[in-house]
Amino acid sequence: MRLTRYFLPVLKENPAEAQIASHRLMLRAGMIRQASAGIYSWLPLGFKVLSRLEQIVHEEQQRAGHIPLLMPTLQPADLWQESGRYNAYGPEMLRIRDRHERDMLYGPTNEEMITDIFRSAVSSYKELPLTLYHIQWKFRDEVRPRFGVMRGREFLMKDGYNFDLTMEDALHAYNRHLVSYLRTYERMGLQAFPMRADTGPIGGDYSHEFLVLAPTGESEVFYDSDATGLRFGDRDIDFTDRAALQQVYDDWTAIYARTDETHDEAVYAERVPEERRRTARAIEVGQIFYFGTKYSEPMKALVVNEQGERVPVHMGSHGIGVSRLVGALIEANHDDRGIIWPEGVTPFHVGIANLKQGDGAADAACDALYAGLKARGLDPLYDDRSERAGAKFATLDLIGLPWRITVGPRGLANGVVELTSRRTGESEEMSPEAAIDRVAQIYAKV
């Protein structure tokens, strides 16, 4: 993409309403624009990152054997009356009435709807196990939205629901989600820890939250410093291998890591040596639940088992806050000049800064670089504005592309361009061809 043909409304000054880094930087980098409290338009750059996160989530869910579908944002109230949550949910649920005076709601989650879909189509244990998920906008009418997309009212969430015959099967689904989530966050360049969690208004008795350490996080967490050494890495997991998944679950949950909601001083003191105890703030970016027959019983989601008995299915629900992750990524990856995207989620792979727009040699070199990068399947952003070097560097630093190729008459006289890492600031001079190779190499691993 050529910057002069893109839509990137960056701000030089900080908007007054933005208190935390991610909110401030998303506004300044032209990623989002507020439409109303806690409701945002996603401008092209933000939309690109959001779409990239969606893509990673889709890939990892399907790798785990989960099936995508798409349910509506607006739901009929009667489903929620059936589960008993229509009255239980409170004013956070946005209630709407249509022209026929029918009570509707903008879905804050989809347990009822998915259970309705399931029960109308599945009646035998032979069709289990089944895990369905979607990535869809949700609405929770927060009293006090804040921190940009980190705590909006409208938010994009991946929510998945497993249907199993037995608790053992459902716990295997639980482990599948735990492992697929670990993979998902690592691909995004984030280290997220599973922490034992309260089950909250959704209910149930088996739950972990995934938290990313960040000073602006809303949760206080207590953990063993050994947890920060955990890496999922490139392990190629067979998601049907129960023992292997259980092992990952055991490895990751053995180390003490809890939020303030479930923190237990006595257990903490007993299991974690004093010098390894850590307290920090963290952002919640996902949560998994096993809740058994909480919805399948009242909503009659029954299947016939091998003995010919009709039994309620065991369910769980599993969420990843996709739009919130954009904020979390920035909280975990920025400096005073702007965002620093991990390679796995960057909106463009590399920025090209032409330091003398209109100069024949510089223009030609940039055009060749741009074409060469595209030919290698890369997505470059070419800053072809008639701006001075400082302005181009500032813009590219702000929007956080992890790599920049700087092209100027001075280097071109020696046949070189400069490849600079946004994260370390280190640069290296090399031929344009070598720069293309290097960037291609970097992204081959992502």
Added chain:
RNA sequence: CGGGCUAUAGCGCAGUCUGGUAGCGCGUUCGACUGGGGGUCGAAAGGUCGUGAGUUCGAAUCUCGCUAGCCCGACCA
């Protein structure tokens, strides 16, 4: 939902106390000089001062209502 605050040009703000018909910086447009970290000079465009009523000869400014937004707390993916 309790407490506090704000609303003036795309963004950040001054002007409000003491009423007299709106200003600064950034950004934008045009021209020139520039060209390796938001450059310089010159010209220009852009505002029903959130909204409704009231007071007044006259309201961004005073009074009352309404709306929207922000901060702290409680709540929350």
